Amino acid sequence: QQQVKQSPQSLIVQKGGISIINCAYENTAFDYFPWYQQFPGKGPALLIAIRPDVSEKKEGRFTISFNKSAKQFSLHIMDSQPGDSATYFCAASGSSNYQLIWGAGTKLIIKP
Amino acid sequence: EPEVTQTPSHQVTQMGQEVILRCVPISNHLYFYWYRQILGQKVEFLVSFYNNEISEKSEIFDDQFSVERPDGSNFTLKIRSTKLEDSAMYFCASSPESFSNQPQHFGDGTRLSIL
Incomplete structure (x- = not known):
């Protein structure tokens, strides 16, 4: 019940396209859902986060969509750029x- | 922008030896964490620390591990007798408050290699 399942494991997107990464959880006690970006040799850096009282949060090209009933949340990267290549x-x-x-x-x- | 600093960046140690990983959290933060990431696997929580004591610890954080805040700036993770399976990236993080929705800021990690 403590797990967070993330997909896909890897993703290739053309420059300018939309990158979508999905996550699902089971524990309904979770109330904070951050996304981190990690470049090789660096620590995870907080990108954007959401609480379950909103269904969407947007910061620049990055958007979190949150579906409380489905216990799913996703990261959308609009106009994806080569500099977004990371884990x-x-x-x-x-x-x-x-x-x-x-x-x-x-x-x-x-x-590119 | 303030950041979490970890030293050393890479530590190579013989199995059975003690190792101390050091972290300087962001200065006005109150809550401190250690996580680890074995190569190719997900990040795993080890321990959280608040008000000079452990708040939570995972099953990984057994008697071989200890944490300490020896002064007002450093936060250390000690592994008393290292094993091969302790080889991993160890990340320190800090957050301003002790609530779940407070952002945790991470250092760049220490790569620990046990020979």
């Missing part, structure tokens, strides 16, 4: 404990 992790945490539970990661490659 993306979804995560979740809840009010009963503050540890982040991580998805397995998606390696995104944007082709």
Whole structure:
């Protein structure tokens, strides 16, 4: 019940296209859902996060869509650029404990 | 922008030896964490630390592990007797408050290699 399932494992998108990464969770006590971006040799960097009281959050080219009833959330990267090529992790945490539970990661490659 | 700093970036240690990984969290943050990532696997929570004591720990964080905040700036993870399976990237993180929706900021990690 503590798992966060992330798909796809890898994704190749043409420059200018939309990249979509999906995550699903089971624990209804989760109330915070961040996305992290990680470049090789670097630590995860917080990209965008959402709470379950909203269905969508947008920051620049990055949008989180949240479906509370389906227990799913997704990251959309609009107008994907080669500089977006990185590994993306979804995560979740809840009010009963503050540890982040991580998805397995998606390696995104944007082709020029 | 303030950041979490980890040293060393790479640590090579013989099996059975003790190792200390060091972290300097963001200065006004109150909650500190250690995570690890074995090569090719997902990031795993180890321990969280608040007000000079452990708040939560995972099953991975057994008696071989300990954490300490020896002064006002450093936060350390000690592995007493390292095993081959301890080889991983270890990430330190900090957050401003102890609520679940507070962003956790990560350092660039220490790659620990056990020989």
